[in-house]
Amino acid sequence: MQTSTMKTPASQNSNADTILTVKGLKAKVADSDKQIIRGLDLTINAGEVHAIMGPNGSGKSTLSKILAGHPDYEVTDGTVDLEVNFRQKNLLEMLPEERARNGVFLAYQYPVEIPGVSNAEFLRAAFNEICKHQGADEMDPLEFDDFLKMKLKFLGMSEAFISRAVNVDFSGGEKKRNEILQMAVLSPRLAILDETDSGLDVDSLRIVSDGVNKLRTKNNAVVLITHYQRILNYIVPDRVHVLYKGQIIKSGDKSLALQIEEQGYDALIKEHQTSQETSAGGSLQG
Amino acid sequence: MTEPKSTPQPPKPELTSNDVQLTDREYKYGFVTDVEVEEFPKGLDEGIIRRLSAIKNEPDFVLEFRLKAFRHWQTMTEPKWAHVAYNEIDYQNLRYYSAPKKRGEGPKSLDEVDKEILDTFNRLGIPLTEQKRLTGVAVDAVFDSVSVGTTHQDVLKEHGVMFCSISEAIREHPELVKKYMGTVVPYKDNYFAALNSAVFTDGSFVYIPKGVRCPLELSTYFRINAAETGQFERTLIIADEGSHVSYLEGCTAPMRDENQLHAAVVELVALDNAEIKYSTVQNWYAGDKEGKGGIYNFVTKRGICTGHHSKISWTQVETGSAITWKYPSVILKGDHSIGEFYSVALTNNKMQADTGTKMVHIGRNTRSRIVSKGISADQSINSYRGQVKIMPSAEGARNHSQCDSLLVGDQCSANTFPYIEVKNKTATVEHEATTSKISSEQIFYLKSRGINEEGAISLLLNGFCKEVFKELPLEFSVEAVRLLEMKLEGSVG
Known part of the structure; x- marks a missing residue:
């Protein structure tokens, strides 16, 4: 360990409370040139709930599938580390079933x-x-x-x-609840909920959210992937990230979700584009 | 028996047992037992049939039955309508009798049977000796052309159940054999049935007396060992009024480069309120990856519900044989009688299966149910062929058929050929068919829950076949699942 030349911030790799560390992740659709994730950083600690929000096509669902190891996507750059028994393990080298056995759980948007x-x-x-x-x-x-x-x-x-x-002959709501049941049985370290709120009526949303809240502990973490702020009224996030074109363009606390609810994604995207142009201009000069 | 004409004796590459293991490791029953045999020369004529009848000490009526069948068979031609392709069979290049040589008087009990043969059945998972035999199941073990013995005779006798080889039944209970043999499958029925009627060697005989619920599962294990020999088993099961029996057969054969013929006839008779449940786990050698060798399984199985409120149920798990041609059927003659057919047929490599059932409704309010699950992998061809016939007398008859096909890979094929004939307006006939593939999304879903690919496929197969597997006796359903998994290893992905 002493010989490591890389300086890592104390709050990251050496912190046993960090469950997932994503650095500079880039990924594309396998057997094509279609880039979907374009340099993404994310750190998730035990006990936290992270919401990943973003407009359609921003790469939210793709991110969840990549973390679960879906063969339709290929990681081209970056690292993803998962904490397993106090050690950081390379998640990308694990087979999908090994990821699951090491505590990664994906609640599907469309359960099979x-x-x-x-x-x-x-x-x-x-x-x-x-x-x-x-x-x-x-x-x-x-x-x-x-x-x-x-x-x-x-x-x-x-x-x-x-x-x-x-899931055979299950209603939309039942399918989502069945995913939460699986989560309860497998008690994962890291649960990624991919648009679990989509297509749910208010009652089902409450039941599903209650379930997730009951399953939260100090030792596990939840990533909520969602288009709408609505579910965040039930499952209160510690961090909110906005994903756009495969990058996190803004992170904040739960108030960021409320801001999106009021102003929509457009305002944030414009703000991001302006800052990008400025920095691009700046780097040209340098 | 189907060697190409231009090359009468192709030189065979020398194979060590290790080589065989490597190329075909999925078939673990492919060994040959070295045993001294008594066998007939190749060929078939009346002389052979008379010799066969003599060696079995048969009464005249059986010899006459054989000769009538043989003469009729000679006027017939091999059927070609099945969706299978194979080289012509040379019936004169086959041996019609091969049996382990008897030493002296012959064994008095199963413990005295030749060690090699006992070892063979041990290796197949069917221990026959007193100490090791399966509890709860009485087994009749047939080795090539003869039955080598039947377990649990004492318990069965107590209940008046007759369970023995058909040869023994012909000698000991000729009146029953005479009354029923050939009544369900007449010797004129079809080409292979006629051949079987002429040259049948061994098989099982079961009689369950009135009102008796057979205390044990009855089972016959068929083993083909000798080369260039056909196996022509004949089984007859009679369930008298109000009786109940569950019977299971299993089959394996060594791996050989030549095809071998297995042409069986099975007849079931259910009298008033009687019930027969007949299950098959068929795992004959299926040939290698290139389709070389394997058993031709051309069998005629039929039951008749003679009595009212009687029931015959066929369950089959077909995983072996190069070619399968088999349609276990039920004639529903008695009023309110029930016929069932549950089938899982798996084909892989270059196997061909044309299998299904026939339900013939004659009595009033008769019911039949057909559940067929076909799984095809690699370059195999899997066809369901089923006939439902409602006769004018079958007032209020009902049938439901469900035929599902599962494709594994993209070079295999599945076909469904239903034939429905309804001659009574009050009848209800339903036919459902589906074709599906194991999807990569299903596999990924299961993987993302910690289950590996093998486990995922096993779960999916189990789910697909569940309706059929639950009909099998418990200990055999576990075996059936394992058999399917073993067969499909490496086919999905």
């Missing part, structure tokens, strides 16, 4: 249907993979059923979710 496989079977398979990874005992179907019932009760969800096939 798995016909014929019950929620209980699916969740037990996933849960046992994590147990195996952590060297813990796996659960048999009966034990797991009790465990699942406990989680359902905790979230105020119906036991009907146990035997239904994963």
